Amino acid sequence: MTVMLDKLAAQESKRVLGDAELAERAERLSAQYFDGRARPASVRWVTNQNTRWGSCTPSEGSIRLSHRLQGMPEYVLDYVLLHELAHLLVPGHGPRFWRLLEAYPRTERARGYLEGVVAAERLPHLPGARGE
Numbered sequence: 001m002t003v004m005l006d007k008l009a010a011q012e013s014k015r016v017l018g019d020a021e022l023a024e025r026a027e028r029l030s031a032q033y034f035d036g037r038a039r040p041a042s043v044r045w046v047t048n049q050n051t052r053w054g055s056c057t058p059s060e061g062s063i064r065l066s067h068r069l070q071g072m073p074e075y076v077l078d079y080v081l082l083h084e085l086a087h088l089l090v091p092g093h094g095p096r097f098w099r100l101l102e103a104y105p106r107t108e109r110a111r112g113y114l115e116g117v118v119a120a121e122r123l124p125h126l127p128g129a130r131g132e
């Protein structure tokens with residue numbers, strides 16, 4: 001029974017959110033951290049974004065997230081969503097921008113995680129290392 005529940009839990013965490021769920025999540029995050037002021041017109045996954053985790057077009061209110069975030073911990077996905085939501089309110093990465101993101105308690109942790117992913121991709125495979 002425990003094993004089965006563990007399997008279910010693993011599936012749950014790897015389940016990819018649909019676009020509607022993504023929009024819902026963005027709305028919840030905006031309400032929780034930005035008093036609902038960030039209101040994206042669309043939030044969707046894209047597969048053509050390999051150097052950026054997310055992007056947005058403030059004039060259209062559209063947010064795009066890299067499919068590479070799928071399968072990453074939820075707090076990382078939430079950070080990238082919040083980051084793009086914040087850009088709907090403040091362009092660029094000045095002090096006003098980061099002050100907005102300070103409301104989210106896991107900003108630093110999520111940034112560290114993403115930096116770790118990038119660093120790991122640049123590491124050469126060690127000779128003798130097993131697997132991938």
Ligand SMILES: [Zn+2]
Nearest residue numbers: 083087092093
């Ligand atoms: Zn940014």
